[in-house]
Amino acid sequence: MRHGSGGLEGSLLGRERELALLEGFVRPTGDRPALLVRGEPGMGKTTLIEATIRRAKSAGTTVLQARGYESEARLPFAALHQLLRPVLQEAETLPGRQRSALRAAFAMEAEDVPPDRMLVGLAALTLLSELGEQRPALLVVDDVQWVDRASQDAIGFLGRRLRGEPVAVLTGTRGSTPASFGGDFAELDVEPLSAEAAGELLDLQPVTLARTVRRRLLNQTRGNPLAIIELAEVARDEDGTQFRPGGLFPLTERLERIFAVRLAELPRATRNLLLLMSTADGFEWPMVVAAMPGGLPDDALLPAERAQLLHRSDLGPYFRHPLIRSTLYHTASLEERRAAHQTVAQALEESPDRRAWHLAAAASGPDEDLAVMLAEVGERAGRRGAPSEALAAMERSAELTPDATARARRLARAAQFALFNDRPDKVEQYAATAAALTDAPDVRDQLPAEVGWAVSNTGRQDAAMELLIAASRAAAERTPQSAVGVLGVAASAAFHSGRREHREQIRQALAQVTAQIDDPPLLLWIEASTDFLAARERIRQEAERSITEESTEYLSRLMLGAAAGIADLPAEGIELLGSILEPERNAALSGSNSSFLTFYGHACLDAGKWPKAEAIADYSIAISLDLNPGLSTAMGQSLKAMLAALRGRVDEARTLAQRAMAAADPQSRIIGVRCGRALGLAAAAEGDHDAAYDHFRGLFTHAGEPLHDHHSYYALADLTAAAIPAGQAKQAETVLAVAASDLAQRPTPRLDLLMSTARALLAHSDADAERHFRAALANPEGDRWPYERARARLAHGQWLRRQQRIKPARTELTAALNVFEHLGAAPWAERARVELRAAGVVQTSTNRASLTSQLTAQELQIVRLAGQGLTNKEIGERLFLSHRTVGSHLYRIFPKLNITTRAQLHAFVEADPT
CATH class of the missing domain: 3.40.50.300 (P-loop containing nucleotide triphosphate hydrolases)
Known part of the structure; x- marks a missing residue:
């Protein structure tokens, strides 16, 4: 030893x-x-x-x-x-x-x-x-x-x-x-050893060192146990030459040099076997040994064991430390490594993927047969749901491809895998190289949409739009369907950016090809993202038709549902998206569609289904973290921040909003606007009108134009309500005037409700205020947005009370309170109670808060699924949880709902469907 x-x-x-x-x-x-x-x-x-x-x-x-x-x-x-x-x-x-x-x-x-x-x-x-x-x-x-x-x-x-x-x-x-x-x-x-422990370890080594050498060794090894052990072995020179200051290599490199010296002392036959071991690490070594004529002699590796480079276990020999393996491999010559890979490849005839990678490591230049082999490896990895490994294989296949056009096609395929693997840098790199190699139509038409999608997913919406619009125009005359497909990606970028210029660019490009395309869901998705006010009625009609015709295919429902959510049609969006994304109605969601969950969640938020919206937000965040953290995660966090603010959980709202904004590029204005509104609502919930006004005003430019072309307008009533006590009514009037001009002749019922509420709050006469409040509450379709409708009723009730019209004030305030309590909008419910007390109503609590308010979003999902009769395993598959976790949740849920048996869950869900 x-x-x-x-x-x-x-x-x-x-x-x-x-x-x-x-x-x-x-x-x-x-x-x-x-x-x-x-x-x-x-x-x-x-x-x-x-x-x-x-x-x-x-x-x-x-x-x-x-x-x-x-x-x-x-x-x-x-x-x-x-x-x-x-x-x-x-x-x-x-x-x-x-x-x-x-x-x-x-x-x-x-x-x-x-x-x-x-x-x-x-x-x-x-x-x-x-x-x-x-x-x-x-x-x-x-x-x-x-x-x-x-x-x-x-x-x-x-x-x-x-x-x-x-x-x-x-x-x-x-x-x-x-x-x-x-x-x-x-x-x-694992930090370096303390000075005391390092000294103890050195004392255990079978060498006696001079005091100066000992001090220098401990100083240079910096508490690294392996370095102490190995450098003690070479510290036998009493003058300490090895440890004098100056000209020292980094510690890892010094260890590698020590191992290299020890390896060089071995017999050549042993070194060759060790090189094979370093090339065929892990489970390949037994296959290599099995392919050796006569097998491996028992003493073949004995010199390496004596040199303390190898150890043995029941599974066979292994390197004492990974640095020994890497030192051995990298100190071998290029030809020696190639020969080792060839030998290993011959032993792996029954493992085509492993064999292909070893042959690739042994390749000295382009080789079409090997390129084909690696392309097949990539496709197999793709079929196994491993895009990262597929990407690596296709990339190496392209490197080994001698023909330029064939190489371009393989790079285009690699770009697809890079897109699935959330590697936008690789998508752009491969696309640029492929475009320079060939102008083959199949390559030329495929790449722009992929690159645009990848760039958009990084948040760089301006760059994505520039690329996508140019690509759609280039494809318009040649392949109109391809051009519309590119515009479908551009529509997503435009939705995230909220820039008016982007909307106009898409409208102009779409006009070149619309007449040649018969794909209503795709066209309506594009129109919803660019001009939902003009397309709203067509989206409604197509959504109602698709809801009735259950045979509508998956992707069409996905696009139509998202379009309905954008177009202020929450009920239609919930029905279409819920039919395919809702875990309470379907088996486990395909992870690739996780980004559409936030469209579903916002439709639930708008429609007053807040527990459902929060469950979907949690679900979306969990899935995006597993698959593609970034923009998708930020979208889920911004939805949850809004819900937290509305419910008065202000610290949670601020934390979520800050995380979402930190994860998203500023060019993705949809995130900034939604988070800004959440922060404004959080401040309003605390009664900080100045801070609330600042956040809401930040959703518009200095001139009053929306930062996001239509989502900023959802804060109009919030902005006005905060501006008045903050002494900023004139600024609110500026923003409202721009909105009125922009939305003239065609506001949705929701926007009409919000603008009328804002006008009533800013009115300069009682007559004008009365007229605008009546306009805000006249359209029964406003009930589609219960929170915003209740805010209008609260504002109206406050105004009526100040007018000493107590009876109608009580009616409006009670109606608002009922909605706020049902939703769980605690800050606004409390304001309604305060106003009712001022109006002479002593008993203000309606006790309408649902028992489900005691449940977390995930617990509520579990209750509903269990109420449908699903087993714990079936619930786990829907929510990507283990059945034990589901069981633990149910154990905690029963006392909260005052029930004792699983059978009672069905009755509870029927009676309390919040």
Whole structure:
């Protein structure tokens, strides 16, 4: 032995804090379900994880393990398969859709369409939840920096949903936190050893060092356990030459040089075998050994073991530290590495994806046969629901393609995978390169919409519009349908930007092709995003037809529902979008349509279905965090911020609004306007009229024009109500005058209600105020927006009371209070009560608050689904939760609703359908 206690025991010196924290993962309780341990090379991260595994096993906890390997980083779901392989036989008991999704992800069966990533994660969650029912389980994934992206996403999904389960996730990495882990994993940074612990570790090494050399070694190793152990071995020169100041390499590089020297001392045959091991790390090594004529001699690797470069376990030999493997691979010559990859590839004839990647690593130049092979690898990864791995394969395929046009087509396909993988930078890069390589129509027509969508998703709406409008005009004469498809993407960018110039550009481009296209849902979606006032009646008619004709296909309902929500047709939007997106009516949502959930949620908000709106907001945020955090998450947060403000939860509203605005580019004005209104409502709820006015006025330019072309106008009544006590009535009049001119002749009933309310508040005579209040409340269609209608009634009641018209004031104020209490708009309900007391009404509480106000949004969803008779497993599949989590929620729900049996839930839902 060359190293005394330089292994596991020595590396745990001074790690009491870390071990105490990790102790919580020995017997998972669900309170702290996910932890990421991070440490620089040699800091002892893996040693700590291994110690935790030993303790967990001794405590009777089931441990499932996986490790990231460089050779598997581009193989879809490789790490998740490692993790679940011991329990995969139990997957046969999963619900059908989950079982199929998991089997397709693991290439155990084929599906016509790629498995939804949310369903793959849900299948793993269900499997592990059921395992936890037998005894606690610990999932361990080390070297996450080399775990394939599809598995990282699945592990992140689990980490977000295991709270309350007797299952925990322990991960380790040398790198940064994976994006899919987000802020859901607690993090433990393995810091350098204290000076005292470092000295103790050095004392354990079988060398005696001069005092000066010892001091310099400890100073230069900076508390890194591996560095202390390895550098002590080379510190035998008594004059300390190795540790004199000046000209020192970084610590990791010094360790690599030490390992390189030790490797160079080995026999050539041993080094060649170790190079094969470093090339075929993980599960490929046994296949390589099996392909060796006569197998691997028992003593073939003995010199490496004696040099403390390899260890052995029941599973075979492994490098003592990953730095040894990487040093060996990168110090080999290019030709030696190519030869090793060729040898490994020959041993992997039965594993075409692994074989293709090794052949690609051995390639010396373009090779069409290999390019075809890698393109097939990419398509297989795409069919397994792993766009990141598909992207990597298609990118390498394009690099190896000799023909320019064929390369362009493969880059265009790579751009599609990059779009699915939320990599707009790659979409733009591949599209630009492909366009420069060929003018083939199939490539030329495909790319603009993809690039525009990608750019829009980053929030850069101005750049997206410039690209998309130019592309639609170029395609108009050649392929009108393609041009309209591009404009459909442009409409989304215009909706997010809210710029009048963008609306006009789309209208002009659409005029070139409208007569040649028969696709009402797509055309109406475009018109809704650009001029919903003009298109509103046509949207209503087409929406009513689609609601009646249940055969209307999915995408048409999606576009029409979104268009109805934009066009102030909340009931139609709820019916169309709810029929396909509502978890209470359908099985698990396809994650790719998660962005449309906020259209559904805002329609529910407008229609006064606030518990439903909040449940949809939570649902949208959860899904977007699993799939494509960014603009979609910000949209969900802005919806939830509005709801929190309306209900008087002002701190929550401000936090959500600030998060949403921080995540969104300012060019996505829809986020800024919605969050600005939420912040204004939060200030109004606290009675801070000056702050409320500032927020509402910020939704309009200095000249009074809307910052977002139509969403700013929804704050007209809010702005006016805050402006008057803030002494800013003149400014409100300026904004209202611009709105009246802009919306002349064609306001929706909702906008008419808001403008009439604002005019009444600003009226200079009692007669004008009376006239405008009557106009605000005259149209019965205003009941479609119960909160805004109740605000108008509250304002009218306040005005009537000041006019000493007490009886009609009481009528209006009572009607407003009833709505506010029903909605849960606590600040405005209290104002109505104050006004009623001033009007002589002592008993103001109507006790109309629903019992559902005691439930969280997710609990309300569970109640409704359980009330329909769904089992816990079925509810879990709808909401992407484990059945144990559903059961825990129901256990807490029953006392809140004063019920004792599940059978009572149906009656409760029927009686209280809020």
